[in-house]
């Protein structure tokens with residue numbers, strides 16, 4: 001974690017397990033839409049899958065139009081941010097007077113707001129999670145009566161669909177850091193293709209005959225080529241196999 005991210009989390013109040021906070025956000029609240037501009041929001045591979053699918057866009061067009069990218073110094077992996085509109089307002093492109101135009105597929109960070117969620121590997125392939133309250137002066141939702149724990153907010157906002165994919169990705173990044181840091185440049189570029197351009201990765205699988213190099217049964221092969229959630233799961237397995245030569249759900253052919 002870089003210093004800016006650590007400093008940001010350190011500045012927030014932790015919402016301990018079982019503890020509650022008051023919050024409600026709805027059209028008609030005086031601050032409606034005040035939070036959807038000037039954001040510095042990282043999009044996970046699953047965020048991008050959902051956004052693209054909701055907008056019915058190819059990955060190349062989506063990434064060009066709606067994101068900015070840099071390589072993270074700790075890992076040498078790509079980090080995509082949601083692009084704000086040009087000009088002084090730096091608005092989110094999906095922010096309309098009626099609210100979020102891609103609400104059903106809004107990114108995980110938008111779902112969790114006003115909570116931040118931090119995770120660390122639990123050593124068993126899963127994660128331990130912590131919630132933090134992001135209390136900003138312009139947000140009047142805290143004056144409402146509805147009461148939430150971190151777990152009930154997560155469920156209400158449909159974040160649970162995001163958890164498995166995002167947590168798996170965070171574990172991969174943690175594994176890279178534990179292994180000593182930045183991956184070779186070539187692997188960083190490979191991660192752009194495999195994790196963020198799933199439609200292109202499907203074509204790459206066919207062109208490079210990847211299934212002939214790993215043990216994948218026919219059902220999984222079909223799923224990987226037709227369902228981008230399965231493609232992303234395979235992409236994470238493939239990346240880990242390339243980087244660490246082992247991953248629980250994928251074996252190279254001929255290896256025991």
Ligand code: SF4
Nearest residue numbers: 036092094095100110
């Ligand atoms: S994606 Fe939707 S909820 Fe998220 S910042 Fe943009 S308009 Fe707001």
Ligand code: SF4
Nearest residue numbers: 025031033035139141
């Ligand atoms: S500022 Fe807070 S209450 Fe207002 S629209 Fe944004 S999240 Fe909802």
